[in-house]
Amino acid sequence: MMLAAPNWLRAQSADLVLCDRLAADPADPDKPADVKGVGEVAAADVATAIKFCKVASGASRRALYQLGRAYAAKGQMPEAIAAWRKASDKGSTSAMVELGVLYATGSGVARDEVEARKLFERAARAGNPRGVTNLAALGGGAASTDPVRARELLAKAAETNAEAQYQLGLMLADGTGGPKDDAGARALFEKAAAQNHPGALERMGAFAQEGRGGPKDSAAAKAYYQRAAALGDEDAKKALKRLECPIVIGDKHGNAVTNLCF
Known part of the structure; x- marks a missing residue:
């Protein structure tokens, strides 16, 4: 019964x-997928x-x-x-990040970079990608975040989190914190894009357009850009404009004046 x-x-x-x-x-990593x-x-x-x-x-x-x-x-x-x-x-890692931001900026609390770093590190160790990226944003001298360690933390979070997949993809694409790996970056962007991550959709458009890390596919590139643009990504909107108006008309000084559209 x-x-x-x-x-x-x-x-x-x-x-x-x-x-x-x-x-x-x-x-928020605590958020259920259906929310x-x-x-x-x-x-x-x-x-x-x-x-x-x-x-x-x-x-x-x-x-x-x-x-x-x-x-x-x-x-x-x-x-x-x-x-x-x-x-x-x-144990809310998102709350840790929010508190860390307040301590890092001195908003509502006394500015304390040491406390901010502790909070970001706790969140990063638990797999929160914002914890990792905010650690990197603190930067500065001997306290600068180790990009190799950042890669390791993002790799853990990227097992399940779209934002971490996107951030790790950017590191692989740029060769930050380890070898450059276009194929690996593309695979990560593709995973995040499947979850409608705007930045990853835009990057998939660029990688497909350039044939970077995999096959070149102009139709797929446009489709990725359109999905990202619909979610508000400004870089994707610009990329779509360039696809529609590929020829740039310049003045005698070489400055862009307008585009020819088809």
Whole structure:
């Protein structure tokens, strides 16, 4: 005989569903695959997101992180920081990254690059690609991030995460932190593109257009660019324009004036 879930558990699940719908981060590794997420919590949704995420946060570190996002969207940074601290203590790597950004920039907290680095490193070791890329962004002298180590961390995260696949693909394509590997980069971009990652779609367009790391395919390149452009990627939009208008007309000084389109 199947037992029905207690009323409080069903309510908790409903609150989390609504919290996810309004405040989930598309790049959060904790986010289930069937949850789309939102780039930013919409102003009209902030109060509702806070309400449902606050209830759901009692049993979900993801909801705690999302509660912080909702508070931040409302400009209530002390509340956002408190939520992210709790989520970070429970293992939310996305909360670690957000706190690291605040410490790195001195936003809402005293600027502390050492603490920022610790948070980014914790997130990176757990496989969060933003942790890796933010470590690299800190840079600077003896504290500069080791690109070889960055590759290793991204390789772990790239087993399951589209953003990590894209970031590692960029490193392989540029030969950063190890040998240049166009075929390997293309394979990673293809994996991330299959998950509708805009940057990876744009890179797949470029690689297919140039025949880099695999066969040259102009039709596939255009299709990749179109998908990336539809998701808002500016580089893909420019690439499509170049495909449609390939001949550049310049002035007597060699400056581009216009393009001829077909």
